[in-house]
Amino acid sequence: MGASQTRSERKHQDLADRTGFSPEQIKNLHKRFQHLSGNEETISRENLDSIPALANNPIRKQIIEAFFDKRNQRQDEVGSCEEIGFEQFLMVMSHFRPPTLKTTDEEKEALRKEKLRFLFNMHDTDNDGTITLDEYRKVVEELLSKSGAIGQEAAKAIADAAMLEVASTNVPHMAPDDFYEGITFEHFEQILKGLEMESRMHIRFLDVDTTTMRCGKSTS
Amino acid sequence: MEDLWSVAAGVFQVWMFVVVFLIMLPAMFGLSLGVTGVYIQILVKILEWATIRIQRGRQEQPSVPVPLPNGIIERAGGSMEEEMVRLRRSRSLAGGEFALSDAFYFYKKGLESIVDDQVTQRFSSEELASWNLLTRTNQNFRYISLRLTIFWGLGVFVRYGVLFPLRITLAIIGLSWLVIGTTFVGFLPESSVKNWLSELVHLTCYRICARGLSATIHYHNRENKPKKGGICVANHTTPIDVVILANDGCYAMVGQVHGGLLGVIQRSMVRSCPHVWFERSEMRDRHAVTSRLRAHVAARTKLPILIFPEGTCINNTSVMMFKKGSFEIGGTIYPVAIKYDPRFGDAFWNSGKFNMVSYLLRMMTSWAIVVNVWYLPPMTIQDGEDAAQFANRVKSANADQGGLLDLAWDGGLKRGKVKDSFKEEQQKMYSSIIVGQNGLRSQRACAESTEEQPCYKHTET
Numbered sequence: 001m002g003a004s005q006t007r008s009e010r011k012h013q014d015l016a017d018r019t020g021f022s023p024e025q026i027k028n029l030h031k032r033f034q035h036l037s038g039n040e041e042t043i044s045r046e047n048l049d050s051i052p053a054l055a056n057n058p059i060r061k062q063i064i065e066a067f068f069d070k071r072n073q074r075q076d077e078v079g080s081c082e083e084i085g086f087e088q089f090l091m092v093m094s095h096f097r098p099p100t101l102k103t104t105d106e107e108k109e110a111l112r113k114e115k116l117r118f119l120f121n122m123h124d125t126d127n128d129g130t131i132t133l134d135e136y137r138k139v140v141e142e143l144l145s146k147s148g149a150i151g152q153e154a155a156k157a158i159a160d161a162a163m164l165e166v167a168s169t170n171v172p173h174m175a176p177d178d179f180y181e182g183i184t185f186e187h188f189e190q191i192l193k194g195l196e197m198e199s200r201m202h203i204r205f206l207d208v209d210t211t212t213m214r215c216g217k218s219t220s
Numbered sequence: 221m222e223d224l225w226s227v228a229a230g231v232f233q234v235w236m237f238v239v240v241f242l243i244m245l246p247a248m249f250g251l252s253l254g255v256t257g258v259y260i261q262i263l264v265k266i267l268e269w270a271t272i273r274i275q276r277g278r279q280e281q282p283s284v285p286v287p288l289p290n291g292i293i294e295r296a297g298g299s300m301e302e303e304m305v306r307l308r309r310s311r312s313l314a315g316g317e318f319a320l321s322d323a324f325y326f327y328k329k330g331l332e333s334i335v336d337d338q339v340t341q342r343f344s345s346e347e348l349a350s351w352n353l354l355t356r357t358n359q360n361f362r363y364i365s366l367r368l369t370i371f372w373g374l375g376v377f378v379r380y381g382v383l384f385p386l387r388i389t390l391a392i393i394g395l396s397w398l399v400i401g402t403t404f405v406g407f408l409p410e411s412s413v414k415n416w417l418s419e420l421v422h423l424t425c426y427r428i429c430a431r432g433l434s435a436t437i438h439y440h441n442r443e444n445k446p447k448k449g450g451i452c453v454a455n456h457t458t459p460i461d462v463v464i465l466a467n468d469g470c471y472a473m474v475g476q477v478h479g480g481l482l483g484v485i486q487r488s489m490v491r492s493c494p495h496v497w498f499e500r501s502e503m504r505d506r507h508a509v510t511s512r513l514r515a516h517v518a519a520r521t522k523l524p525i526l527i528f529p530e531g532t533c534i535n536n537t538s539v540m541m542f543k544k545g546s547f548e549i550g551g552t553i554y555p556v557a558i559k560y561d562p563r564f565g566d567a568f569w570n571s572g573k574f575n576m577v578s579y580l581l582r583m584m585t586s587w588a589i590v591v592n593v594w595y596l597p598p599m600t601i602q603d604g605e606d607a608a609q610f611a612n613r614v615k616s617a618n619a620d621q622g623g624l625l626d627l628a629w630d631g632g633l634k635r636g637k638v639k640d641s642f643k644e645e646q647q648k649m650y651s652s653i654i655v656g657q658n659g660l661r662s663q664r665a666c667a668e669s670t671e672e673q674p675c676y677k678h679t680e681t
């Protein structure tokens with residue numbers, strides 16, 4: 001109590017300014033972080049792997065990897081870490097912070113680009129700036145079942161067809177011998193241009209206490 | 221010096237008088253002097269006042285945090301199919317095709333799971349919506365007012381100074397009575413008198429132990445009480461569940477043979493009536509366990525077996541998967557739902573955090589234990605139902621009656637990991653969504669693309 005609480009409050013406030021979460025949300029996320037890490041300072045891939053609900057998810061490896069990817073730390077570094085601390089955890093989460101009432105249109109556009117960049121990084125595993133056919137096919141295969149409704153051949157065919165579609169959309173007059181490098185970030189943005197992301201790709205934090213809301217002040 | 225001894229002796233005599241005549245004897249006969257009832261009522265009034273005071277304090281000091289008992293994020297409730305349809309409609313895609321945006325559904329679900337999930341929160345104590353004046357639940361609450369702090373201080377004094385010694389005495393008396401009583405009854409030859417005496421000994425001992433925890437138990441629907449030759453299943457929160465249930469009837473316990481004090485109690489209990497204790501090596505052999513239980517049930521004169529099918533302690537906000545082993549034995553199942561009132565004390569045993577002794581000490585220094593026990597109507601396995609489906613049916617009935625959340629997850633996840641087969645389920649679901657009835661179309665597209673020259677080169681076939 002006492003002194004240590006104000007110190008962590010100041011740290012939370014500092015993190016709040018940098019990531020865009022409110023101090024309240026940061027506190028909740030901190031509790032969650034400690035729960036996941038078993039009260040340690042850092043979490044590793046094993047800690048995230050042990051979440052039961054995540055085990056359901058076919059692309060959980062990519063999602064977990066995204067937390068350890070240095071590209072998502074907004075510091076222009078590349079590579080990946082073995083363990084991350086709470087600050088890095090928050091940095092990754094901040095890509096999905098909810099927009100407040102005060103977000104302007106440009107900020108919304110910037111947020112959207114950020115989210116797209118995050119998702120692009122998730123697929124571009126070798127960090128060469130493009131999503132190649134192999135990386136794309138890997139995504140499709142992870143999502144489809146290896147047994148059951150779709151066989152190996154059909155899965156491959158779906159991946160190829162999708163890649164073909166992407167290629168023809170972006171480079172309409174390709175000659176038969178041209179080598180299609182892969183999807184660059186600009187292509188990626190173009191493919192997903194019409195997709196409405198605001199309501200899909202952010203985490204909506206619950207705000208139970210309405211008595212502390214005051215007029216003119218948003219508490220998201 | 222002698223005065224001190226005589227004073228001490230006098231105090232001790234008064235103490236034993238109070239304990240024996242005012243608590244133990246009425247407990248043995250199932251009567252109550254009503255003291256606990258009055259105590260609970262006073263406690264409720266104090267806690268209500270405390271809650272209002274804290275709420276007022278929150279309005280005045282906005283920095284006081286609010287606990288979120290249901291998780292910290294809001295989740296969209298749609299199923300995978302609904303979400304996919306919505307995603308694909310906005311992109312005007314047909315079936316049999318894959319779009320990059322399909323993956324969004326999985327990203328979002330994955331991130332939500334990392335931020336908050338339904339399972340890991342079940343293995344730690346429930347967060348209360350308002351402080352109940354116990355230090356141990358004071359994670360979120362700060363100094364609000366002087367009066368509140370005074371009440372808290374008084375509470376500490378009452379709980380540790382007055383109630384705790386009383387409870388320890390009662391617990392010791394209760395347990396020694398159990399051991400001595402059952403050993404004596406064990407000397408008698410098999411007869412209905414022996415059974416009746418054994419029931420009496422067990423009941424009185426458990427009643428004393430319940431008083432030793434200041435437990436107020438409300439039994440509902442007692443006409444559905446488990447009968448001989450049946451199996452009683454209940455949700456598991458704490459080892460005290462046994463005391464709670466055994467206050468109202470005699471059960472045959474099932475469990476592992478322990479050493480130490482618990483072993484002594486087990487050995488003496490089994491002399492007077494047939495409990496089922498397994499050696500550690502036997503527990504691993506599922507067939508041996510099942511056949512022994514089956515033999516017990518088949519002899520319809522034996523006491524109903526008490527089993528906790530979750531296999532581990534859950535924090536009493538939800539019911540997790542009932543393991544199907546208990547439901548394969550046959551016989552009639554009598555489900556029982558147990559719900560603890562968290563205002564008066566946290567009954568959940570977090571076995572990773574506390575060992576048995578510190579857990580019992582915590583229990584004895586809480587305000588009280590207030591429990592609701594519902595006896596549900598008996599259920600039997602129906603035709604065309606397998607053990608797992610039957611287990612789920614019983615679990616739903618249990619969760620419904622107790623007001624608990626019905627989860628399909630396995631309580632064993634407290635210590636282990638999820639199997640890979642769950643991931644397969646999600647993959648299958650997604651595959652069938654995008655292929656659906658358009659399997660033909662994707663195959664035709666495949667044929668077309670191999671006929672014309674591909675516009676890109678593969679780096680590998």
